[in-house]
Amino acid sequence: MKNILVISNKAPFDKMHIRESLDTCLIFAAIEQNISWLFKDDAVLALKSGYNLSNSGLKDFF
DSSP states (O other): OOEEEEEEOSOTTSTTHHHHHHHHHHHHHHTTOEEEEEEOGGGGGGGOTTOOGGGGTOOOOO
16 A cells, blocks of 8 residues: 655635545545645645635535
8 A cells, every 4th residue: 555645735716626636535545545734835825614616606516
């Protein structure tokens, strides 16, 4: 089993970078790898609770 670190540093409103990172994490988790997901820079905005993505026209995948 390998340890994998996925790093997100783009804003969640900038295209689909956070969604692609989520998909990457899920793919590696499906093959039973140890996954860590690091949010840094503008990506930490994806962790903010109560944000309504429907106002920005993006799909809420969290």
